[in-house]
Amino acid sequence: MQALVVSFTAMAKLINLHSFKNFFQSSSTGGTILIICVIVSMIIANSGAGPGFEALLARQLGGDIAGIHLRYPVLLWINDGLMAIFFLLVGLEIKREMIEGELSSIKKASLPILAAVGGVMAPALIYFAFNAGTETAGGWGIPMATDIAFAIAIISMLGKRVPSSLKIFLSALAIVDDLMAILVIAIFYSTDIHFTYILYAFGIFTFLLLLNKLKVKNLAAYLIPGLFIWYFIHHSGVHATIAGVLTAFAIPTTPDATESPLEKLEHMLVTPVNFIIMPLFALANTNIQFEPGMLQGLTTVLGLGIIAGLVIGKPLGIALFSWIAVRLGIGKMPKHATWMHIIGVGMLGGIGFTMSIFIALLSFSGNQLILSEAKFSILTASVISGIIGYFWLYRIEKRKKKTELVYKKNKPGNAI
Numbered sequence: 001m002q003a004l005v006v007s008f009t010a011m012a013k014l015i016n017l018h019s020f021k022n023f024f025q026s027s028s029t030g031g032t033i034l035i036i037c038v039i040v041s042m043i044i045a046n047s048g049a050g051p052g053f054e055a056l057l058a059r060q061l062g063g064d065i066a067g068i069h070l071r072y073p074v075l076l077w078i079n080d081g082l083m084a085i086f087f088l089l090v091g092l093e094i095k096r097e098m099i100e101g102e103l104s105s106i107k108k109a110s111l112p113i114l115a116a117v118g119g120v121m122a123p124a125l126i127y128f129a130f131n132a133g134t135e136t137a138g139g140w141g142i143p144m145a146t147d148i149a150f151a152i153a154i155i156s157m158l159g160k161r162v163p164s165s166l167k168i169f170l171s172a173l174a175i176v177d178d179l180m181a182i183l184v185i186a187i188f189y190s191t192d193i194h195f196t197y198i199l200y201a202f203g204i205f206t207f208l209l210l211l212n213k214l215k216v217k218n219l220a221a222y223l224i225p226g227l228f229i230w231y232f233i234h235h236s237g238v239h240a241t242i243a244g245v246l247t248a249f250a251i252p253t254t255p256d257a258t259e260s261p262l263e264k265l266e267h268m269l270v271t272p273v274n275f276i277i278m279p280l281f282a283l284a285n286t287n288i289q290f291e292p293g294m295l296q297g298l299t300t301v302l303g304l305g306i307i308a309g310l311v312i313g314k315p316l317g318i319a320l321f322s323w324i325a326v327r328l329g330i331g332k333m334p335k336h337a338t339w340m341h342i343i344g345v346g347m348l349g350g351i352g353f354t355m356s357i358f359i360a361l362l363s364f365s366g367n368q369l370i371l372s373e374a375k376f377s378i379l380t381a382s383v384i385s386g387i388i389g390y391f392w393l394y395r396i397e398k399r400k401k402k403t404e405l406v407y408k409k410n411k412p413g414n415a416i
Contacts, residue, residue, distance in 0.1 A: 032153055033275060034353070037282035038379070045287035057284055068231070078284045079361065082277045084230055084244040089273045090178045091248025092266045097175055100255045111322060111331030112172035115342075118321025119173065119349050120144045120180050123313030130305035136370060139302065139363040141188060142378065143309025145181045145355030148174035151348045154386050161397040162341065165334035170345050173318070181355050186242050189362040197236035201229045201243070208250035215252065217261050222251050239362065278354060285357050288375050297373035298380060306374065310356070310381035311388075315346030344393040350385030352378060 044053050057075040064071055072080070094103075103109040123143035131137045151174055155167055204225050211221055226247035234240035253262035297303050322342050325331030334341070360374040 033279050034150060034153075034282050037279040038286045038353075041283045041286040042288055042290075044283075045289045050287070050289060053287060069235075070231075075284055078280055079358070080234060080240040081230075083281060083358070084241045085269065086244070086273050086277050086281070087182065087241040088226075088244035088248050089266065089269045090175070090182070091245035092251065092262055092269070093175050094179050094245075095249055095251075096253055096262060096266065097172060099253050101172070103172060103176070104255075106330075107332065109172075111325050111333070112169055113176050114325040114331060115169075115318045115322045115346075116173050116176035116180060118317035118319075119146065119177060119314050119346065120317070122317025122320070123309035126313040127305035127309040130301045130308065134301055135367075136302040136305070136364070136374075139305075139360060139374060141181070141184045141359045142356050142363065142374060143306050143313060143352060143381070144177075144184065145352045145359065146174045146177045146314070146349045147351050147353040147355060147382070148178065150351040150353050150382065150386065154348055154351070154390050155345075155393070157390065158393055158397075162344075162393050163334060163336035166337050166341050166345060169334040169337070170348065173345070173349065177349070178355065181359070182242065182245055185239050185359065185362065189239065189359065193237040194235065197232045198238065201232040201236065201246070204229050204232070205246050205250060208247065212250055212252045217252060219251070219261050219265055222247060222261070223265075281354060285361065286375060286379065288372055288379070291372075294373070294376055298377055300373065302370065302373055303377040303380075306356075306377040307381040307384070310350040310352050310378070311347075311384050314350035314352075314385065315343055318346035318349050319343045338396070340396050341393065344389055344396065347385055347389030347392055350389070351382045352385075353382045356382075 044050060057078075058073050060071055060073055061077055062071040097103040098109075103112070124140045127143050128137065128140045131139065148171065151170060152167070155162060155170055208222055208225055216222075226243065229246055230240055230243035233243040233246075248262075251262045251265060253260040298307065319339070319342050322331065323339070326333055356378045357375055360371060360378060364371040364374055
């Protein structure tokens, strides 16, 4: 027993979990703030303050200096500027998990990776089945994403009712999900590509990789060039948020307890991202003005594709691909988790809020009516997924305790 404790202590020293705990705790609290911001945003949109709020979002900020164009509406600064910082944090999370966490080995990573693949493919196929041949067919990427902040917030509310390994599995799955969503945005939702700017951006990215190789640890040496990557990516036609991921992948880290530049930056970003950037994104992008016929929009091919993709496709894809991975012996179930738990995690995966709205903005930016219907459908699907996921996981633990109680009462030797 003592040897086991010593072994566990030694293993704990090898991995710096401090940043992960901060991320998890801030994300769960941030999810609650996001819910409040969504409600506030919709109240504003449907009150007398709505037009003023729209005018504020449309106000131009910045300027043109020496041929450098940086004058954009407030809404664009939020969606392309601040969200690049959000994607920087996501990129840091992905890299750290690949170096020292749940994605650091094939055996550890296979289950959340394959589960995420299933959770991406099934919703996209369901959406496309509803929308093929229509003007909304291009929104197939909308139900692919999982909102990590909301999902973690919900599973955190369950406390000790779910195994801690299940929370880690959900986090790893959502991180892989984010990576695939990033690739989809970069490849399928970028238009009018200017390859010269892309070459400039990748030239700077290569320089950052060289700094990493030379063991340069000063964060400014990465973040300042990262701003130029953002500028060139933004002007290339590829969505500017990809710059955050590229910069993150260049920042050095270590597989031990020493605080690396990556973990230091991650620790610095967790709070502002979860408590400022994501709430601002929610305030700016969920200001849905309720109009006659909006409820009927949930029954259009767009609404049905999004809702069925998130509510049905997510748990179906995640559970099915997890089963295949375990059945083939290439994945291992989370400790103390059952298949009912995996299905429950799949339900929480249907909370697609932030990234889904982000892809909807890229898909339907030219059609405000369709965009509003898409946002409302995403919101509806996310609420449904969150509620059923919570109560599904809650009931599993309640049923388990009831079974244990019956077993103890009927256990031989307990009879009077």
